[in-house]
Amino acid sequence: MNAEAKRWFPNSMPAPMVDHHTLPWWQACAEHKLTAQRCTKCNHAQIPPAPICSECRGNAFEMTELNGKGTLYTYSAVHQPVSMEQTLPFIIAVIELDTSGTPCKNSVRLMSNIVDADESELAIGKPVEVVWETMSDMVSLPRFRFS
Amino acid sequence: MSRKAHIVGVGESQYTKWGKIGDITEHALAHQAIMKAVADAGLSVDDVDGLASFAEDRNEAIFIAAELGLPELRFGNMVWMPGGGGGCAAVSNAAMAVETGQAEVVVVYRSLCQGQFMRFGHAAELMANNAGAAAEPPPVSFSQANTLMLAAMGMVMPFGMLTGAAAFALPFRRHMHKYGTTSEHLGKIAVTFREHANNNPRAVLKDKPLTLEQHQASRMIADPFRLFDCCMENDGACAVVITTEERAKDLAKARGRTPVEIVATVQGAPKGYSFGSFTNANIDDDIYATGGTEQMANRLWQKADMKPSDIDVAQIYDHFTGSVLMQLEDFGFCKRGEGGDFIDSGALSVKGGSLPTNTSGGSLSEAYMHGLNHVLEGARSLWGESCNPVKDAKACLVTSAAGVPSSAILLRAN
């Protein structure tokens, strides 16, 4: 079994709800590509993708692939189940994503999870890297572990 | 005479634990609270010509007006977004309506019989139950977000972000990291509000004392928030009646009360805030570890030509203890990062504190009515009708939920 096939959360977790603008981000996730929406006019990076750049109000974008690295911005170990079958506690985390090596002018944060970590290891500022959880052929979720 | 908006009456139904009110519908409970508040003001239901609400109210003003037989509905209005950020904004909208002459008597109401409905945080149970009912659960797929709120939630729910506890733990965790704030600071907030509730016959937790030791031993919900850091979920309804100064003066006189003026109101959110820490991982770093209400607070002080030291009593929205602490900083009662010291000083207690706060017990200990009960208590604290009276209180700050787009009002006894 390769590492990519590892599972941390059950399929009964809430599934993504998408609109016209966020669907491309999720489609990239299905290919295990972590992306940010980049404004081609001012290089502002934003997640979730939107119809307009909140910095320059431009409306031309590219989905820019990121390197999957980041740091832990904040977190909470949650002891209430969201799905009946999940292991508790689970870690909700905000990840500050590294956009270096791309034209993006800013880093951008993503709400996600820390996996494969003990609660005592959690600390703001620690480096993390993406690991993919394949939920189905259509849906993969970017989670993070300490690197 | 002036049309400046005043609060003239307040009323509520019985408050109970979540799901305990099953023999009366949520909108019927709203009628109870509205009629009690109107009677408290010395008015008749026939005098009401406006209704205002918030938090995706299931009980739309047009139907409440029709059911109550209001002679004419001249103003019906609701503040955007779910949750408790809009309570004071609903009061603000009511005040605008009377001050601009759109209506004479506007009632702000909130009714919650959550056991009769599926609450948002419980959606997972519903989904799990549905999934369990199917012989073979379908593969994980996408569904369409039909509102901007669902599109925003749809980005974070797959990671398990469904509850307020988790949403507001995130900024408070950073506050702890930056300033050394502790769980004990939070415990002292919970204990103080419970002491206030222990004197309040309306409080759901009136007969449940709470110690700091019990707080520290209570189970973790979303680290660092323990059980007693989280507000209750309750059934009940409450309402507030707002009218012009001209009418308020006569009504107050008849009731032997001091007129309570809505001096200033504010609502809103910082740049790019969307639904705050619930959905937005990209709140500006400068304000991430705050309640997000500092800008708004500064506007409020400016509009009212008042300052934090003018406030005698405060009703601060307390869905979570950490949000109280960060709002106290936002509103300038202490410096940024010094909320823990401020709590340690005993400031929030009605027994000699410098800023008696949540004199009814708040959402943590009186009832969770999305914070509209804080407005009721604000008026009572200035009428001298609080269960925990603050002697000669003349000015009261009332705030709504922080960490999401918020609102606040300043009340003054004239």
Ligand SMILES: [Zn+2]
């Ligand atoms: Zn741009």
